[in-house]
Amino acid sequence: MTGPLAQAEEVTVVIPTRNRPTLVQRSISSALAQKDVPTAVVVVDDGSDEWAAREVRRFAGTHVRIVSHATSRGVSRARNSGLARVETPWVAFLDDDDYWAPEKLRRQLDALHRVPGAGWSCVGAVHVDAGSRPRHWRQPPAAEDTLDLLSRVGGIPGGGSGVLVSTQLARDVSEFDPDFSILADWDFYFRLARRSPVATVDRPLVGYFVHADSLYHDPVNLAHELHALELKYQNSLPALRPDHSFWTLQLVAMTLGSRHYRAARQLLDDGVLRRTRLRPLLQVVTNRFRGTRLGNRTCPPHWRGESLAWLDQETFGWQGRS
Helix, strand or coil: CCCCHHHHEEEEEEEEEEEHHHHHHHHHHHCCHHHHHHHHEEEECCCCCCHHHHHCCCCCCCCCCEECCCCCCCCCHHEEEEEEEECCCCCCCCCCCCCCCCHHHHHHHHHHHHCCCCEEEEEEEECCCCCCEEEEEECCHHHHHHHHCCCCCCCCCCCCHCEEEEHHHHHHHCCCCCCCCCCCHHHHHHHHHHHHHHEEEEEEEEEEEECCCCCCCHHHHHHHHHHHHHHHHHCCCCCCCCCCHHHHHHHHHHHHCCHHHHHHHHHCCCCCCCCCHHHHHHHHHHHHHHCCCCCCCCHHHHHHHHHHHHHCCCCCCCCCCC
């Protein structure tokens, strides 16, 4: 695609990374493999060790720019560093351990064209394991429910990897808040939803890699950030009011599932679990011992088939363009 229309649809993909050169290679490759959308990539190396930083610098090229932080500044500042260098009308954020279906950006741009006034778009995600096998799934919320959902539980699939947003809108809502890391994307998306309609794409277009090293698997800091997020918006309209029952169950599930018993004790000592009801808590414990996962469902057949079609075809080795 060339000419004014192509320029209006150019997307820069911002990928923060730290000490994960193998994973970020896969993310870069999936960003560059997007179909029918002109893309460029900004990789922000957030204070990697020397060996990892050296590997990341090898990915630089015509379509890939590397920005380096001498020391780690956190994921929000890393994303903001990348956003500051975006010169295209659209920006998408992709975590270094996730990856996309080749049609992701094209489907989002098409959806944005269909929704008057929409400045951002979200999609569905498939949670995958280390072998790129789909294990669980999350559909995007209905457009009319997005703001309400974001005021209570978050709810945008793919974490920091599922959204395409107007570059100007991303800057207008003050970018990512450096006070948050685990919930930085929730905070950012809440501000987007307060400012603009969203265009949703109900398709499995993000591969969300579930692993123990993920930021989200840190129940104690997650609990602290939940409290800070609620305080940040306590006097705003609409307010952000985390659903304490929902998040209590998530925190309990995380601590039990990862066998972080000390973390569970700390959550109890900090009073995070005081508002929970006994029966749901016991159900979480029962489910854990039965080997099931709280809040996750098996991929439906049509989603599984569609996601396998692109997960099986990809190797996401280095496909850089010189």
